Amino acid sequence: MTAFQAPPAAFGTAxxxxxxxxxxxxxxxxxxHGALLLASEPEGKILQTSANASEFLGVGDLHGLxxxxxxxxxxxxxxxxxxxxxxxxxVAVRCSLSEPAKTLNVLLHRAPGGGLVVEMESAGxxxxxxxxVEGALQMALSASxxxxxxxxxxxxxxxxxxxxxxxxxxxxxxxxxxxxxxxKKPDLEAFLGNRYPASDIPQIARRLYERNRVRVLVDINYAxxxxxxxxxxxxxxxxxxxxxxxRSVSPIHVQYLKNMGVAATLVVSIMVGGRLWxxxxxxxxxxxxxxxxxxAVCELLAxxxxxxxxxxxxxxxxxxxxxxxxxxxRMIERISREGDWRGALFxxxxxxxxxxxxTGAALLFEDQALVTGDAPGTEEIRRIAKWLESRRFExxxxxxxxxxxxxxxTSLAGVASGVVAARISGEPGEMLLWFxxxxxxxxTWGGNPFKPPSSVDDxxxxxxxxxxxxxxxxxxxxxxxxxxxxLAAARMIGASVTDVVVQFRSVRILIAQNQLDQVLRQxxxxxxxxxxxxxxxxxxxxxxxxxxLIGDHGGAPLRLDELAAYFVDREEVARNLQHLxxxxxxxxxxxxxxxxxxxxxxxxxxADPVLSTPDHVLxxxxxxxDLTDRKTAEAARRQFQDGILQSYRRLxxxxxxxxxxxxxxxxxNVVENAQLAALEITxxxxxxxxxxxxxxxxxxxxxxxxVMEQLSFSPEVIAAKSHRRGKS
Numbered sequence: 001m002t003a004f005q006a007p008p009a010a011f012g013t014a015x016x017x018x019x020x021x022x023x024x025x026x027x028x029x030x031x032x033h034g035a036l037l038l039a040s041e042p043e044g045k046i047l048q049t050s051a052n053a054s055e056f057l058g059v060g061d062l063h064g065l066x067x068x069x070x071x072x073x074x075x076x077x078x079x080x081x082x083x084x085x086x087x088x089x090x091v092a093v094r095c096s097l098s099e100p101a102k103t104l105n106v107l108l109h110r111a112p113g114g115g116l117v118v119e120m121e122s123a124g125x126x127x128x129x130x131x132x133v134e135g136a137l138q139m140a141l142s143a144s145x146x147x148x149x150x151x152x153x154x155x156x157x158x159x160x161x162x163x164x165x166x167x168x169x170x171x172x173x174x175x176x177x178x179x180x181x182x183x184k185k186p187d188l189e190a191f192l193g194n195r196y197p198a199s200d201i202p203q204i205a206r207r208l209y210e211r212n213r214v215r216v217l218v219d220i221n222y223a224x225x226x227x228x229x230x231x232x233x234x235x236x237x238x239x240x241x242x243x244x245x246x247r248s249v250s251p252i253h254v255q256y257l258k259n260m261g262v263a264a265t266l267v268v269s270i271m272v273g274g275r276l277w278x279x280x281x282x283x284x285x286x287x288x289x290x291x292x293x294x295x296a297v298c299e300l301l302a303x304x305x306x307x308x309x310x311x312x313x314x315x316x317x318x319x320x321x322x323x324x325x326x327x328x329x330r331m332i333e334r335i336s337r338e339g340d341w342r343g344a345l346f347x348x349x350x351x352x353x354x355x356x357x358x359t360g361a362a363l364l365f366e367d368q369a370l371v372t373g374d375a376p377g378t379e380e381i382r383r384i385a386k387w388l389e390s391r392r393f394e395x396x397x398x399x400x401x402x403x404x405x406x407x408x409x410t411s412l413a414g415v416a417s418g419v420v421a422a423r424i425s426g427e428p429g430e431m432l433l434w435f436x437x438x439x440x441x442x443x444t445w446g447g448n449p450f451k452p453p454s455s456v457d458d459x460x461x462x463x464x465x466x467x468x469x470x471x472x473x474x475x476x477x478x479x480x481x482x483x484x485x486x487l488a489a490a491r492m493i494g495a496s497v498t499d500v501v502v503q504f505r506s507v508r509i510l511i512a513q514n515q516l517d518q519v520l521r522q523x524x525x526x527x528x529x530x531x532x533x534x535x536x537x538x539x540x541x542x543x544x545x546x547x548x549l550i551g552d553h554g555g556a557p558l559r560l561d562e563l564a565a566y567f568v569d570r571e572e573v574a575r576n577l578q579h580l581x582x583x584x585x586x587x588x589x590x591x592x593x594x595x596x597x598x599x600x601x602x603x604x605x606x607a608d609p610v611l612s613t614p615d616h617v618l619x620x621x622x623x624x625x626d627l628t629d630r631k632t633a634e635a636a637r638r639q640f641q642d643g644i645l646q647s648y649r650r651l652x653x654x655x656x657x658x659x660x661x662x663x664x665x666x667x668x669n670v671v672e673n674a675q676l677a678a679l680e681i682t683x684x685x686x687x688x689x690x691x692x693x694x695x696x697x698x699x700x701x702x703x704x705x706x707v708m709e710q711l712s713f714s715p716e717v718i719a720a721k722s723h724r725r726g727k728s
Contacts, residue, residue, distance in 0.1 A: 011238075011250065019252050025208060026238035029224035030246035031217070033289060034121035038232060038239060039067055041116050042082060044075065047233040048115075050246075052225045056120065057097055067118065072097035078108060078118075086110040088211075089703065090243055092292055092710040094123055105292040109243045113235035119246050124291025129300070129711055130662045132160060136301050137669045140308035141676070149312065150181035153280070153305050158183045161290065161298065163266060163282035167191060170278040173481065174198060180278070188285075200256075210276050211242050213269045213302065214295045217249050219287035220263045224248045245295070264288040266295075268302045272309050273689075274696040280305075296707050303704045304673065310697060311677035313485070318680065320489040323355045328496040332503075341500050346372050355489040356482070358434035360415060365430050365501070374415050375435050384409065385429050388421050396491050397421045398482045403438070413438040418479025420486065422494025425501050426525040432494055436479035499623070502528045506541075506621040507610050529603070529624035533560050535617045537581050546624065549593055560620065568592040568600070576607070580620060584609040590627060602627040629688045636691035640678055643698040644671055667705060674701045 009022045030036050035056035038048035044067035054062055059070060068075040077093040084091070090109040097104055103123040111117050136156060143149035150168040158166040165188055168181040175198030182192040201209075209215070232239040241247040257265065266282035280302060290298075330344035330351075345352050345363060352361045353373050360375035364385050369378045376384065387406055391397055398420045399405055403413040418436030505523050523530055529546040533539050537560040547556060550566050557563050560581060564574035569591070579585040587607040592600055607622040674697055681693045 011248075019202060019250075022202070022204070022250055022252070023238075024204060024250045025240055025242040025247070027224075027241050027248040027250075028230055028238050029226045029248040030244070031219075031222050031248060032225050033218045034119055034246045036120075036227070036244065036246055037062070037067070037118040038111065038227075038234070039116045039118060040234070044068060044078075044116070048239065049228055050225045051228050058102070070097055072101065074104075074106065077106070081108060082116075086116070087112075089706060090119075090245070092296070107245060107292065111232065111234070112240045112242070113232060113237065115232060115234040115239075117239075117241075117244065119244060121246075121292065124293050127293040127297060127711070129293075129297045129708075130666050132297060133300050133304065133666055133708075134669060136304050137673050140304050141673060143308060143312070146309055146312050147180065149305065149308055153301070154181040154183040156301065157268075157280055157282065157298070160301075161266060161282060161294065163264075163284045163288065164188065165191070165283040167281045167283075168270075168278060169196075169281050171198075171276065173484070175201075177201070177278075206276055208242055209267070209269045209279065210271065212245070213271070213299050214245070215265075215267045216245065216290050216295065217254075217257070217265045218289050220254060220257055221287075245292075261285060266290055266298070268298045270302050270306050270309070271696070271700070272306050272313070273693045274699075277306065277309060293711060296711050299707050300704055303700050303707075304670070307673055307677045307697060307700055310693065311680040314677070314680040314693070317485050317488055320355045320485060321492060323351075324489060324492045324496060327351055327355075327493065328500070331497070331500045341504055342370060345497075346370055352493075353434070355493065356420060356434045356486045357436075357480075358420070359437050360435035362433045362435075363424075364433070365424065373435070374437060375433075376412050376416050380409075380412060380416075381433065382429075384412075384416065384419065384433065385421075385431060388419075388431070389428055393421070393423075395423055395494060396487055398487055398490070400436070400481045401478045404478070418482065420482055420490045422490045422497075424494055424497045426527060430501075432490075432497060434490065436482075438478065439480055498526075499528065499625075502526050502530055503621060503623065506530055506532050506623075531560075531563070531622040532619065533622075534619045537561060537620075540619070549624075566594055568594060580607050580609065584611070584617060591624075602631055632688075633690040636694045637678075640694040640698055644674060644678075644701060667708065670701060670704050670708075674698075 011023050011027045030050050032052060035053040036050040037046055037053060039046050046062050046065050049062050054060060057070060072095060074095045074097055077095040081091050086109045090107040093106050095104055095106055096102065104120045105123045107119045109117050139152050140149060143152060154166045154168050165184040167179045169177050170180045171177050177196045179191045179194050227239060231237055262283045263286050264284040268280040269276060270278045270280065331341040334341045334344040342363060360373035362369055362371045362375050362381050369381050388397060400418040402419045403410050403417050415437055416435040417438040420434040422432045424430050424432055523541055524543045526543060527545055529549060530543045531539060531546060532541040539558055542556055560577050563577060564570045567573040573591060576587040576589065580587050587605060589605055591603050591605050604625040604627050605622060607620060609620055610618045612618050677697060678694060681690060
């Protein structure tokens, strides 16, 4: 049965109960500081206009005219772009129209349903943006933390744009926002540290922030200018205005701002790793216009900031990875020295706790519980593990509110309000647990987020929250939330311990014959591909994970000597197996297996002799690790470098003036900033996430180049750009 889905709300008709479904991209009206035309292609016939377009252009009835009929050089300036891609980012041109001549900035894009959208505004003063962006790059590169970067960025945006208040607003994992940094006029109330519920910015608005990176509201008291006719003649429906900078603002959002006393706003998206990380939110307490040139500079700065955030967050993950690798090495050393690995986890109280900033931890393994730091008692830990098993999680589970998630754990709030669990084997109940204590704290919200919405339906009376006085919520029975970096560290530690457990149990097959049946079952159920052989090379165990890879390829091998036939490079594998058996030489290398189920995927093989004395071999253990994610990441690194070089080379051919030379030097700095960020990303924890992060970084560089080109407005840039767009 399909779940009921509430219908969308038409623009301007939403109430608080359905404002999250308001079709804000179908506004059918614009703000009055510019004008909009919808024209056909390729002839440029005007099909739809904003009601103020004739007056704005000083022309009579526009319907039926073509863009060429408007005079000036508008049509001439538009032509080079019509063969290019205009669906994702608008293209800006500067032109003149009317008599006497009126200089305009024009932004062009194609509407999703068809038709060329032409938005016009009076041109602002020319901006030499190079010094500003160079300064921003240096500021970003010198920032040692995300907090420092955001503080400096808020100050930079305020000095550049002149708004009364500038806030850097960050979203958490649940979509709630927090004012992370703020710069304001001294007489204004501080919003720094305030939190705002996720519902303040509906999902449809967040998606638009991802597409249209800069949004300006010039005057909160504006009268919307309707489109004429109401529906696009191309589609017979409302014009999709997702990329329109003049698009009207939802009446609910207008009322929201009025409740705060705000008269004008600028919002710039910060995109990190392809997701909306946060916003630069600027408020002014009287009407304020921001011309295209300055909006473009703001978008450039947001790209610079986002690139540095990606680098700083990846650096934090790489530091966590370093700690995990050290921990893994200590476990392996313990196995070879003492025959066990568990002590390495608990040598120092911080070695297991620091990577997750936890206050306590526990290991549940083979019916034993080991703890460090502040942790519940053994019986309570077992109850938590049993509850976690009922959650049926795969690798990692996290909660910062265990005491409220499950009533039986209310009494544990003092030591275990927050819990992260990582599985370490396929055996039920075998896992690593990290704990965080309850942190009673006061969260400051911008208005009461729990106040019932108004039932008034008149948009002029709608009020998301009537009062924006700070509302303080005392939060109990919860810990500090676990971050994505914490969870990445837990996942990595869990994976490392899983590998060590398999190796440990594989060794015990050869040493602890009295436990053979139990240990064999545990190795067989492991997701890790394992082969165990005796001193004569007879295979004692070839587990199900390995069998699943080779499928029915000639039946399972019985001896190590027979393994080579299952690999693409038989001779090399046979040679390494011979060195392993006859010379006790460990083997580390990359191999590829035959078989449809293996998909010719690359695997890392880790093969070791197991010695009871330096001269006595008990047998051999071979572990195989899928390298697909690592190979994909390496390909992404190469693709990133190639893409960066292409982005730079495409601009290097035109150095015809001092302005072009400035532009090229600035682009070199942008590329350098991106390459430094890429180094941090490629040192990060999550290999599977790396390709998407690098692709996002590459798109950011390309978008930066596009915006920088538009700022120059030179004929050489237009010609070069249209040539590239025509080829793409």
